[in-house]
Amino acid sequence: MKVVETKNLVKNYDNGEVITKVLHGIDFSVDEGEFVAIMGPSGSGKSTLMYQMGLIDEPTSGEIFIEGKDVVNIDVHERQQIRLKELGFVFQDYALIPELTAAENVMVPLIMMGYSKEKAHDIAQKFLEKVGLGHRLNNTPSQLSGGEQQRVSVARAVANEPTILMADEPTASLDTNMSEQVMDVLKDLNKAGQTIIMVTHEDIYGKMAQRVVRLRDGNIEDYGNGKKK
Ligand SMILES: Nc1ncnc2c1ncn2[C@@H]1O[C@H](COP(=O)(O)OP(=O)(O)O)[C@@H](O)[C@H]1O
């Protein structure tokens, strides 16, 4: 089953004076359970493609379906609900809240979804244990290494058991050892069934995915695994 699909997806950025054409009509899909890496040169549109599929931004034209549901022509509230329930995000800079502990960071989206504090804490603990941080629940981000912070961010992204985990350059701020720890966590999650879309410009990490999709100048030049579309 396709968990996400785009049809003729176009994205232009318009700042009032200059129009930058970034995505030129992308037809793309990811099946349930896949671990897909989106690769390509800097500026080729990798993050832009992910942000359209992740409902962080709105396309200029074209269609996007999440689990078969049209997510372009829906209202703001419905988009917000899908973002909260179906999607989890990991960014290069971790995007943790500095004042909160690791456990509290993971609890934030769970509480937004309506879980009680107690239940949210139990879930946060379970997912932090999964990423090897069961002993770091009460540490704030500044007390953690970059690799640990990124694993907190992964735990937060998957704690609501999203349909798709989207990671934009999750290892770009990390050294090799920490990057491998984060990649191990992603591979384990995928083995347990989590669908993952990861943007990276680093070949060694892209190769750890099941499929590598290559973007160039806003077009897909290779769908990977011999796929045509
Ligand atoms: N908000 C924006 N406004 C204008 N141009 C943008 C914006 N975001 C990205 N771009 C441009 O779109 C192109 C693709 O960017 P991006 O998707 O971030 O590439 P990648 O992630 O592959 O490095 C680049 O030329 C970039 O400068």
Ligand SMILES: [Mg+2]
């Ligand atoms: Mg990018």
